[in-house]
Structure formats: structure tokens, C-alpha cells
Amino acid sequence: MIGSVAIAHELWVEPLAYQVDTGKPVFADIRNGQDFKGTDLAFFEKRNTRMDAVFGDKVTTIPGRMGDSPAIQFDAPESEGLLVIAHEAAPSNITYSEWEKFLAFAKHKDFPLAAADHKAAGWSMEKFTERYTRHAKALIAVGDGEGADRELGLEVEFVALTNPYADGFDGQMQVALFYQGAPLPDAQVEVFDRAPDQSVSVTLHRTGADGQATIPVDDAHTYLFDHVVLRPSLDAGETPKSPVWETLWAALTFAVPQ
Secondary structure: OEHHHHOOOEEEEEEOOOEEOOOOEEEEEEEEEEOOEEEEEOOOHHHEEEEEEEEOOEEEEOOOOOOOOOOEEEEOOOOOEEEEEEEEEEEEEEEEOOHHHHHHHHHHOOOOOHHHHHHHOOOOOOOEEEEEEEEEEEEEEEOOOOOOOOOOOOOEEEEEOOOOOOOOOOOEEEEEEEEOOEEOOOOEEEEEEEOOOOOEEEEEEEOOOOOEEEEEOOOOOEEEEEEEEEEEOOOOOOOOOOOOEEEEEEEEEEEOOO
16 A cells, blocks of 8 residues: 555544444444545454454454444443444555655654654665554443443553543543553644534644543534554564554544434
């Protein structure tokens, strides 16, 4: 895949309904695109390393059939509560054909030292490769939706500290961002806000010293929170075609009830 195709493409889990009744089917797309608009990806086993449904303390692997679309299909629990879908995608590579596109990506995703680090490492500025992985969660209300998200061990992960479906939710969505199990401070959180008329606005926020951020959200809107970690690849320089960079993309999707 050429860099111009995937420079800033997010991947997220998008339920067809963010509120479902107990025991009823849950359908969710795995979507890839920009500005909270994208292409639905059918289920292919080799593209996924994790696809779980988390309900309270119970973690269940979501079965998939080759070619399923929506890619995620299973039945909701028979009791009410907060259901979390956790999805991690297998590593993929992109090749940057132009240095300027890497610079644009680094600026967009808040990597101010990337260009200098790249040059200092002596890596080529033409046709260099990046490996990327995706680490996505979605919050779904089953019945009343009461309950709490928790850290699930994704390599980079949003954890919702407030529940948008709970009674008394005040429109302030608090999240924590973790990388390799530790809070990630002073990190950019890109927020995609889809209004009922399907228009999308984008705002930038930052985590504090504790790796947490509080982001105002509106009733009847749907949200995608996005963060990207950029790090040198462990196999950089092993061969001319080895990836020199690795990106890890975290995503969290949810909807605020009317």
C-alpha cells in the first residue's frame, strides 16, 4: 500500500446501533477512512489478532466467518450493562513515496521530532516503509448500559472513565490513554464528532500529566477518539525494505444518547 493512500486514515469499530436490547444481535463494522467516513471491511481472519466482547469481568472472543459484513456479529448478553468491543488488527506496511507526505503526517499527528530523528538515523527519505497496527474499542449500551470500561491490555488504548450511557452523565467525557500499560501524558487526542445531520467536525485535545483528558460531548452525537504512537521499528535497518517506523493507532467510538 502506498503512503498517499493511508497517510492519515483511521480505523475504528462502528456499531450499527450503539444501544441494543438484551439478547438481541449486535452488528458492528470495522471501518477505515478519514473524517469519520470510510469503507466497511469484511471479516478476514488473518487481518485480526484480537476481537473480543467485554461485559463486566467476562471476556469472550467474537467468532467471525470469512467475508462477514458487518465484520462483527454476535448476540448481546442477556443482562443489562456496558458492552465493550475490543479489536486489534494484524500489522500492515505502507511505503512513503514522498518525503513531504511523511512530514505532513508527522505534523498532523503531532510528532515534531520525527523528521530530525529520521535524518539522524540515516534512513532514506525516499520509498521508506512504516509498519502500522490498529487498537480499537467501541462502547455499546445493552439495556440501561450501566457499567464501566476498564483497561484491556491493548498496546495502546483508550479507557473511558465516564459512561456516556449512564444516568446522570453530564456531557463531559473523561478518558485515560495508556501505552504499554502506562498512562500516556501530554498526548494528542483527535476527536471526530458526527452530528445527527451526518456532518463531522474535528477538534484536538491533550492528555494531562496523568494521561487523562476531559472532552465535552453533545447529546445525539457519535464520537471517534483517535491517538497515534510513532516509534522506530525494532527491525529498522535489517534489510533495505525493513520498516523504519512503526505506528500504533488507538481508537474509541461511542454515541451519546438523545
